[in-house]
Amino acid sequence: MATTFASLPIIDVSSLQDQPPQELPELSQRLYHVFTTTGFAYLVNHPLSFNHDELFAMAREFFSLALEEKMQLGKTSFRPQNSNAYRGYFPTQPLEGSDNLKEGFEIGPPSTSRTSTSSHQINLSEPNVWPTRFHSRRNLEQLYTELQALASKLLSLLALSLGQPADLFDSYLVDSLSTLRLLHYPVVEPSPNSDVDSALGSSPDSISNVKLSCNPHTDSGILTLLHQDPTGGLEVRDASGNWIPAPYIPGSLVVNIGDLMAKVSGGRFVATMHRVRAPQGHSGTAGGLGRISVPFFFEPGERCLIRSVNGDGDAVVYGDHVRAKMQTWVEYQAVES
Ligand SMILES: O=C(O)CCC(=O)C(=O)O
Ligand SMILES: [Fe+2]
Numbered sequence: 001m002a003t004t005f006a007s008l009p010i011i012d013v014s015s016l017q018d019q020p021p022q023e024l025p026e027l028s029q030r031l032y033h034v035f036t037t038t039g040f041a042y043l044v045n046h047p048l049s050f051n052h053d054e055l056f057a058m059a060r061e062f063f064s065l066a067l068e069e070k071m072q073l074g075k076t077s078f079r080p081q082n083s084n085a086y087r088g089y090f091p092t093q094p095l096e097g098s099d100n101l102k103e104g105f106e107i108g109p110p111s112t113s114r115t116s117t118s119s120h121q122i123n124l125s126e127p128n129v130w131p132t133r134f135h136s137r138r139n140l141e142q143l144y145t146e147l148q149a150l151a152s153k154l155l156s157l158l159a160l161s162l163g164q165p166a167d168l169f170d171s172y173l174v175d176s177l178s179t180l181r182l183l184h185y186p187v188v189e190p191s192p193n194s195d196v197d198s199a200l201g202s203s204p205d206s207i208s209n210v211k212l213s214c215n216p217h218t219d220s221g222i223l224t225l226l227h228q229d230p231t232g233g234l235e236v237r238d239a240s241g242n243w244i245p246a247p248y249i250p251g252s253l254v255v256n257i258g259d260l261m262a263k264v265s266g267g268r269f270v271a272t273m274h275r276v277r278a279p280q281g282h283s284g285t286a287g288g289l290g291r292i293s294v295p296f297f298f299e300p301g302e303r304c305l306i307r308s309v310n311g312d313g314d315a316v317v318y319g320d321h322v323r324a325k326m327q328t329w330v331e332y333q334a335v336e337s
Contacts, residue, residue: 001239002039002270003037003238004239004240004242005238006244007244007245008038008041008236008254009038009041010042010249011030011042011044013027015027016047021156021160021166022156024157025160027157028160028161029161031154031157031158031161032158032161035257035269037270038270038272039257039262040236041254042253043255046150046253050139050146052229054139055294056229058139058140059182065131067091069132070089070105071091073088073105073131074088074089074091075088078090078091083126084129085122086122087107087108087126087127087128088129099213100215101188104184105181107141107179107180108128108177108180109144109176109178110144124319150225151178151225151296155169155223155298162268172301172306174301175301175302176299179297180295182292184289185292187280188213188280210243211278212278213233213279217273217275218258219258220260220325221298221300222260222299223257223298224254224255224296224297224298225253225296225298226253226255226293226294228254228293230248232245232248232291233278234246234276235276236272237273243275256271257269257270257271258297259271260318263316264307265308265309266308279291299318300318302317302318302319304317304318305317306321
């Protein structure tokens with residue numbers, strides 16, 4: 001059950017390096033406790049081979065490209081002559097909603113050998129697009145592969161924690177459509193009515209006037225693994241509606257449950273609402289350029305059937321679920337389905 005909390009729990013996952021999930025009942029129970037209460041946690045001592053400096057350098061290499069070069073990779077909703085609709089670049093959209101000021105670049109599985117047989121307009125299995133000269137490509141592909149492996153270990157632990165076999169969610173890995181997203185939130189000028197300068201979390205949204213760069217939302221899929229730079233701004237909503245800061249912790253990854261996994265768990269896991277405050281001009285690794293974050297959304301394959309472990313509720317085909325959700329995402333609203 002969702003609870004109130006003052007900070008996010010920190011989970012040491014060093015045992016994942018050398019032990020199979022079946023031999024980690026304590027870690028499995030710890031994850032169960034966290035995902036049934038806060039729905040959000042920090043993971044430390046994780047097995048990824050890239051440190052934060054290396055990782056944010058990859059994102060900075062992308063965002064420091066000229067806008068024209070980034071727009072070459074624009075999703076078709078922003079650059080109609082392009083065929084990529086699901087992968088690629090989306091620019092900041094200042095007029096679309098000032099609480100969503102961010103640009104992003106998304107990649108799917110590194111392998112581009114699969115082609116879709118879908119008749120839908122948006123091909124969820126479309127290949128990645130890349131800048132012409134881009135040193136970080138191989139590293140980002142490697143990061144994707146490592147995050148996918150980490151997410152699949154976490155899923156085994158979650159299956160065990162729900163009293164199920166460790167391989168219960170293996171079908172999610174078949175043609176998985178996970179997305180690695182580079183995000184840049186540019187610095188926003190404080191407006192006279194907003195409390196952009198406040199570093200603290202705040203009380204329920206109805207009485208706050210906070211300048212945001214990412215609106216309150218829950219993630220729609222299974223599991224998110226997020227790298228954030230030291231700029232700060234991520235806040236997580238507890239059961240009383242208070243916004244709790246989730247500041248940068250060196251070396252950590254933030255993990256949270258998405259709507260589908262909450263459903264799969266029969267409502268036991270919590271998909272917790274979160275938001276990002278607009279960055280100010282004077283902090284962050286980007287030298288005052290704003291916030292950089294790198295979420296990885298673990299997602300099943302397009303045809304994967306998702307159902308509750310309790311056997312109740314309707315089963316959902318993942319591709320149908322994601323297409324329905326897309327209509328509410330700011331970076332897809334210009335796309336017709
Ligand atoms: O930038 C962040 O820290 C959060 C991003 C996020 O919540 C998302 O992209 O779903
Ligand atoms: Fe999110």
